[in-house]
Amino acid sequence: GEDVEQSLFLSVREGDSSVINCTYTDSSSTYLYWYKQEPGAGLQLLTYIFSNMDMKQDQRLTVLLNKKDKHLSLRIADTQTGDSAIYFCAEKEDYKLSFGAGTTVTVRA
């Protein structure tokens, strides 16, 4: 995932908003994704955004895309303990997805 970069750790208080940031390099990417991985499990698709959109909202999740800066963010409103997980940003390249290293989100009481 060297083409997709994200910070490795985020600690947030329960009830606050979490913001996870990601930068990507392929300006031709048509779709960008956020995946969630809970301990001992595989990755689950959380949400995605098409490259012609600036924002997408899905319940507590808001995705913002800045194509000029190649920057993608995921905001989780009212963060809960069940949101503790690793979050991966990914971009589509040809037949495959390229993933970032993942951001470990820890929710504290």
Place this chain on the structure above:
Amino acid sequence: NAGVTQTPKFQVLKTGQSMTLQCAQDMNHNSMYWYRQDPGMGLRLIYYSASEGTTDKGEVPNGYNVSRLNKREFSLRLESAAPSQTSVYFCASRTGGANYGYTFGSGTRLTVV
């Protein structure tokens, strides 16, 4: 239940031993993928199969081989395991929607001693 099934879930190998990781999906997906996950490095693509009958190398193919046995099954083989191959291995298949999302298996945790 529909999805991607990987076996085994855990495996310990001695250096030099061989083994095959199995993956099967029942969603009639064309494309299948093998990734490895290492701490701080995210997921790196080992091999993929865009459709039945084709396979291609990803970022880190050395030390691995794959077989796309049929549309459902895509196996990953380690011919002579090395400690550097200690990792968690994930198989995925591509969903049919235009959003191109993957469905992942639950992973195989492999330790090479």
